[in-house]
Amino acid sequence: MMMGRNQMQKRCRIIYNPTSGREAMKNDLVEILNILEAAGYETSAFATTPEPNSAQNEARRAALAGFDVIVAAGGDGTINEVVNGIAPLEQRPKLGIIPAGTTNDYARALKIPREDPVAAAKFIAQGDTFKIDIGLANQAYFVNIAGGGSLTELTYGVPSRVKSLFGYLAYLIKGAEILPRMKPIDMHLEYDEGVYDGKASMFLLALTNSIGGFEQIVPDASLDDGKFTLIIVKPSNVVEMLQLLTMVLNGGKHVDDDRIIYTKTTKLIAKPIQNDEKLMINIDGEYGGDAPMEFTNLKQHIEIFANVKAIPDMQRKMNPDVQEAKDYFVQGVEDLSQQGVTDDGMIKMRKE
Secondary structure, eight states: OOOOGGGSOEEEEEEEOTTSTTOHHHHHHHHHHHHHHHTTEEEEEEEOOSSTTHHHHHHHHHHHTTOSEEEEEESHHHHHHHHHHHTTOSSOOEEEEEEOSSOOHHHHHTTOOSSOHHHHHHHHHHTOEEEEEEEEETTEEESSEEEESHHHHHGGGSOHHHHHHHGGGHHHHTHHHHGGGOOOEEEEEEETTEEEEEEESEEEEESSSOBTTBTTSSTTOOSSSSOEEEEEEOOOSHHHHHHHHHHHHTTSGGGGOTTEEEEEESEEEEEESSTTOOOEEEETTEEEEESSEEEEEEEEEEEEEOOGGGTTOOOOOOOHHHHHHHHHHHHHHHHHHHHOBOTTSOBOOOOO
């Protein structure tokens, strides 16, 4: 007699990127499989391929095949793909995360070990879960952050090693080279409590308090309240921007500054005011298309394994990589000061 599905052992599918980070997953995979098997899951693994949306397609396939848990093992890009595979479905498996990439902002927010895949697997085996919010940007889903404006565009040109240290704030590190190219955009931004029409260097929609390792950027972010934290940065000149960035580094004092709009919202509509102006959108650290774009918070949409007991611990600890990035930023500020500033706050570029 065959057992019914509800009597069968639960199934887990690991979707891992074999080229992520230091390729640690391949070395630890057997031990991770054993840990999850011991926790009661019939566990199998899928290595992503270079084909577009490899992780996303496998996540959708596994979810439709009835897997109870899908584990995304890789960097933030792998997690984003897996979420995009399961988020549109009515019946969604639980999500586990094993950080194995160069940037692991989302794992940091969930207090999951980022340098030890085996330790991360043990948190999945432990079984503590809660339901998290995710974002929907037109037809694409995101788990950490979305943004638009000239400052977010500049991160696309930052070298991968530097970007891995700072994620969304990579432009800080190369301040002397990048900030002088900053150009504000006339934006129309509609959110729960109002409308902003005017020039802005950047807007950010955050789902977590981890942006490039800095919990001070969004100090009061909640993972499950159904709301984004919206930050609109108005300044258009280098001097003001440097002042704000210094305030961020010094404990998150930017949230009360008049040059910042800092609020909570369940949705956002973003578009350029000028039809001939381009507003590029960054979704979870990658180019996600151009505005107009509508963002919606999907409250408690996915059940995820996490270090639940540690998440309320909001200690402001700066990891070594972020400290190194901060040192780069300080050097960038010194380089700018040597170049001088014009009356309108822009940089006087040295003549070579």
